[in-house]
Amino acid sequence: NHDANQTHQVQRYKIAEFDFHTVAQPFVISIWIVVASAAKIGFHLNNKLSSWFPESCLLILVGVILGVILWAADVTRIVLDSHTFFLYLLPPIILDAGYFMPNRALFDNIGTILLFSVIGTLLNTLLIGFSLWGFSKSGGIGAFDLDLDLLHCLVFSSLLSAVDPVAVLAIFEEVQVNEILHIVVFGESLLNDGVTVVLYHLFEGLSHIGQENVIVLDVVYGVLSFFVVVGGGTAIGVLFGFLTALVTRFTDHVRVIEPLVVFVMGYLSYLTAEMFHLSGILSCTFCAITMKKYVEANISQKSHTTIKYFLKMLASVSETIIFMVLGISTVYATHRWETGFCLMSLIFCLVYRAAVVVFLTAIANRFRLVRLSGVDQFIIAYGGLRGAIAFSLVALLDIGLFPFQPLFLTSTLLVIYFTVFVQGTTIKPLVGLFRIKRANKHKP
Amino acid sequence: NHDANQTHQVQRYKIAEFDFHTVAQPFVISIWIVVASAAKIGFHLNNKLSSWFPESCLLILVGVILGVILWAADVTRIVLDSHTFFLYLLPPIILDAGYFMPNRALFDNIGTILLFSVIGTLLNTLLIGFSLWGFSKSGGIGAFDLDLDLLHCLVFSSLLSAVDPVAVLAIFEEVQVNEILHIVVFGESLLNDGVTVVLYHLFEGLSHIGQENVIVLDVVYGVLSFFVVVGGGTAIGVLFGFLTALVTRFTDHVRVIEPLVVFVMGYLSYLTAEMFHLSGILSCTFCAITMKKYVEANISQKSHTTIKYFLKMLASVSETIIFMVLGISTVYATHRWETGFCLMSLIFCLVYRAAVVVFLTAIANRFRLVRLSGVDQFIIAYGGLRGAIAFSLVALLDIGLFPFQPLFLTSTLLVIYFTVFVQGTTIKPLVGLFRIKRANKHKP
Numbered sequence: 085n086h087d088a089n090q091t092h093q094v095q096r097y098k099i100a101e102f103d104f105h106t107v108a109q110p111f112v113i114s115i116w117i118v119v120a121s122a123a124k125i126g127f128h129l130n131n132k133l134s135s136w137f138p139e140s141c142l143l144i145l146v147g148v149i150l151g152v153i154l155w156a157a158d159v160t161r162i163v164l165d166s167h168t169f170f171l172y173l174l175p176p177i178i179l180d181a182g183y184f185m186p187n188r189a190l191f192d193n194i195g196t197i198l199l200f201s202v203i204g205t206l207l208n209t210l211l212i213g214f215s216l217w218g219f220s221k222s223g224g225i226g227a228f229d230l231d232l233d234l235l236h237c238l239v240f241s242s243l244l245s246a247v248d249p250v251a252v253l254a255i256f257e258e259v260q261v262n263e264i265l266h267i268v269v270f271g272e273s274l275l276n277d278g279v280t281v282v283l284y285h286l287f288e289g290l291s292h293i294g295q296e297n298v299i300v301l302d303v304v305y306g307v308l309s310f311f312v313v314v315g316g317g318t319a320i321g322v323l324f325g326f327l328t329a330l331v332t333r334f335t336d337h338v339r340v341i342e343p344l345v346v347f348v349m350g351y352l353s354y355l356t357a358e359m360f361h362l363s364g365i366l367s368c369t370f371c372a373i374t375m376k377k378y379v380e381a382n383i384s385q386k387s388h389t390t391i392k393y394f395l396k397m398l399a400s401v402s403e404t405i406i407f408m409v410l411g412i413s414t415v416y417a418t419h420r421w422e423t424g425f426c427l428m429s430l431i432f433c434l435v436y437r438a439a440v441v442v443f444l445t446a447i448a449n450r451f452r453l454v455r456l457s458g459v460d461q462f463i464i465a466y467g468g469l470r471g472a473i474a475f476s477l478v479a480l481l482d483i484g485l486f487p488f489q490p491l492f493l494t495s496t497l498l499v500i501y502f503t504v505f506v507q508g509t510t511i512k513p514l515v516g517l518f519r520i521k522r523a524n525k526h527k528p
Numbered sequence: 529n530h531d532a533n534q535t536h537q538v539q540r541y542k543i544a545e546f547d548f549h550t551v552a553q554p555f556v557i558s559i560w561i562v563v564a565s566a567a568k569i570g571f572h573l574n575n576k577l578s579s580w581f582p583e584s585c586l587l588i589l590v591g592v593i594l595g596v597i598l599w600a601a602d603v604t605r606i607v608l609d610s611h612t613f614f615l616y617l618l619p620p621i622i623l624d625a626g627y628f629m630p631n632r633a634l635f636d637n638i639g640t641i642l643l644f645s646v647i648g649t650l651l652n653t654l655l656i657g658f659s660l661w662g663f664s665k666s667g668g669i670g671a672f673d674l675d676l677d678l679l680h681c682l683v684f685s686s687l688l689s690a691v692d693p694v695a696v697l698a699i700f701e702e703v704q705v706n707e708i709l710h711i712v713v714f715g716e717s718l719l720n721d722g723v724t725v726v727l728y729h730l731f732e733g734l735s736h737i738g739q740e741n742v743i744v745l746d747v748v749y750g751v752l753s754f755f756v757v758v759g760g761g762t763a764i765g766v767l768f769g770f771l772t773a774l775v776t777r778f779t780d781h782v783r784v785i786e787p788l789v790v791f792v793m794g795y796l797s798y799l800t801a802e803m804f805h806l807s808g809i810l811s812c813t814f815c816a817i818t819m820k821k822y823v824e825a826n827i828s829q830k831s832h833t834t835i836k837y838f839l840k841m842l843a844s845v846s847e848t849i850i851f852m853v854l855g856i857s858t859v860y861a862t863h864r865w866e867t868g869f870c871l872m873s874l875i876f877c878l879v880y881r882a883a884v885v886v887f888l889t890a891i892a893n894r895f896r897l898v899r900l901s902g903v904d905q906f907i908i909a910y911g912g913l914r915g916a917i918a919f920s921l922v923a924l925l926d927i928g929l930f931p932f933q934p935l936f937l938t939s940t941l942l943v944i945y946f947t948v949f950v951q952g953t954t955i956k957p958l959v960g961l962f963r964i965k966r967a968n969k970h971k972p
Binding site for chain 1: 542
């Protein structure tokens with residue numbers, strides 16, 4: 085090898101070299117963060133823009149524009165990678181949401197929240213799924229000429245039904261409704277993850293088995309897996325929460341690592357749950373809720389400030405990148421537009437959301453001390469935004485098994501854009517119009 | 529594909545699944561951080577241990593023990609990956625060091641520091657390299673029967689000569705000498721990186737060309753590249769520093785991203801310099817020094833606290849992982865022990881370090897207002913610790929081109945262990961013995 089080198093043509097020593105490949109990965113990530121930060125700074129320099137449109141809409145628009153430019157320049161193909169989304173972008177947002185969750189309000193309204201997140205999501209999934217399938221078979225008004233499997237419709241409706249915590253957080257942070265409305269919508273968006281994971285995996289798993297091979301046992305297993313996914317995820321979260329609380333009892337002499345212990349343990353609770361295909365969102369949420377009280381008693385004031393601001397910062401950057409990449413992905417994704425199917429998906433989403441909220445509120449109000457009014461119900465239904473989780477799930481579908489994947493993707497994006505742009509932009513003036521009691525103070 | 533799936537043997541729906549592969553990367557990194565944190569917490573629970581031994585020694589020991597266990601269990605092979613070290617572990621430490629650099633003390637002593645870091649490192653490299661080569665050729669007392677190339681000896685001595693900022697920071701943080709001594713040793717360890725990069729790349733590049741093919745032009749290019757590497761690295765750092773200062777003028781409405789801007793820009797300055805094979809350490813140091821004053825005037829108090837504690841936290845974790853993995857790598861690395869060569873490397877390192885410090889101090893004292901005493905010189909020489917940078921550089925050498933790479937690696941580890949364990953542990957009592965004026969207060 086030594087000799088082989090010498091027989092090469094001798095090259096002179098180079099004064100300077102250029103080597104992008106070695107630093108490519110961290111460099112590209114850093115540049116993403118810089119672009120996202122620049123976009124955020126840009127919006128807030130223009131007060132008029134940011135007072136009319138929510139940041140999430142502007143970020144998606146920037147993403148679309150950036151996507152068109154990149155597409156025209158034909159530089160590189162950027163699509164929101166589901167793996168990156170679930171492993172790196174989502175956890176900081178969930179950890180932040182769980183850690184600064186107003187626990188009192190959550191547990192005061194836990195019955196209503198569970199009703200919406202479990203029964204509501206289930207009802208929406210079944211109603212949307214069966215309706216789409218029915219229309220595709222019936223040939224009735226607005227029917228579409230597509231040969232859709234029932235299971236494929238249910239996979240699609242399961243990912244489309246869940247209210248998205250990232251979108252809800254982004255919009256409701258600017259709207260400032262009262263605490264009960266906030267916690268009901270936000271709590272639903274966090275706790276529905278268990279149901280979404282189960283239904284999505286169940287219908288996808290059954291599609292793999294094949295509609296004609298499904299036996300009762302599979303469905304029984306599916307129902308059982310709901311308790312495993314929800315119970316297991318929550319249990320892992322609570323366990324990691326207590327573990328973190330315990331560890332912070334011994335950090336008196338190493339204050340410097342306290343914030344890190346909180347971040348890493350919260351992240352590990354998410355990863356551990358995901359590893360077993362349980363609900364990472366539930367795990368991380370309950371880890372944060374469990375640890376918070378104990379951790380705050382154990383750590384120093386400086387560590388507390390660091391945790392608070394750093395979590396907010398991480399969540400804010402993740403959110404920014406998610407919305408921007410969602411915009412870019414819209415340009416690059418493989419689309420299929422079928423007017424009937426796409427529009428009916430959107431209409432079913434909106435109609436069933438409203439119907440289910442009214443129905444479930446009627447049940448909830450029998451047990452609630454403070455009843456939810458008609459206006460409250462409107463805001464809950466109207467605040468049911470869809471977002472990047474739905475997009476990531478639809479992007480994960482294997483086109484070999486789901487030939488209508490591009491159609492599902494386009495429809496999902498239509499629903500996301502409609503809810504985020506139309507509902508997200510108008511909810512603030514509507515809240516003002518209806519004179520809904522505003523929050524007295526900011527969330528911490 | 530759909531049909532192909534159905535002809536498979538039908539599998540029933542699974543209630544729960546286990547999938548480590550998907551989460552492996554972030555999971556393993558998180559576990560590393562947890563183990564490192566646990567080790568730190570463990571030491572500080574035992575006051576006696578941590579008052580006698582510096583943390584870096586204990587961490588290396590934990591690493592060695594962990595390495596032996598892992599090696600015996602034959603689970604996996606862990607060696608400090610040079611790529612990971614230079615791209616991810618080193619930058620936080622340098623950014624922290626640069627950001628909290630006492631600028632006044634640095635520029636008051638800049639002449640002495642540059643003398644030690646540029647001329648000192650160069651002298652050490654040449655003296656150690658030629659001495660080792662001379663001994664290998666002469667057959668004198670303590671000679672070794674190895675056929676070493678001069679260039680190979682110089683590559684080895686260039687990586688072995690530089691004082692290591694990570695090791696110096698870890699030890700001097702606990703020793704608390706006065707500010708002048710601290711800044712001279714610490715400043716040297718940061719600013720010598722330009723020289724190390726140039727000499728290492730120069731001698732390595734010349735080895736590729738082959739000793740007999742080297743012409744004067746190559747050496748001239750090598751000398752020129754010193755100015756490119758040092759000047760370019762510093763310029764990139766200063767540029768990024770001013771850019772960051774500029775950006776933080778517009779963050780009044782998005783306080784939440786201020787710390788992130790500082791971290792990412794500092795990191796980008798490092799990566800950009802590395803991309804052009806310039807000195808990333810110089811770039812990052814000067815970026816931090818440049819931005820600090822402006823950034824602090826622009827950002828909020830909360831952002832300032834977050835930056836301060838988060839930088840300290842990142843640096844602390846990086847440092848912990850570096851020392852632990854150094855310990856583990858000692859077990860796994862491919863060693864070659866030659867008593868004569870290894871011992872002479874160590875002795876040359878120590879003797880020439882002392883001689884060069886005495887020689888250069890004699891020059892520096894002609895121009896200094898506050899002269900460095902004999903005791904000061906002893907501490908400067910004695911505080912010249914070697915560390916993970918040397919190890920990462922020796923691990924990068926291609927064994928095909930450098931057949932003595934295992935020998936160089938073992939000798940490097942010997943020097944690192946001797947300086948960190950023997951000098952690092954005894955410097956504290958020696959400082960007390962010599963009644964050196966201590967620092968009045970902690971570094972911020």
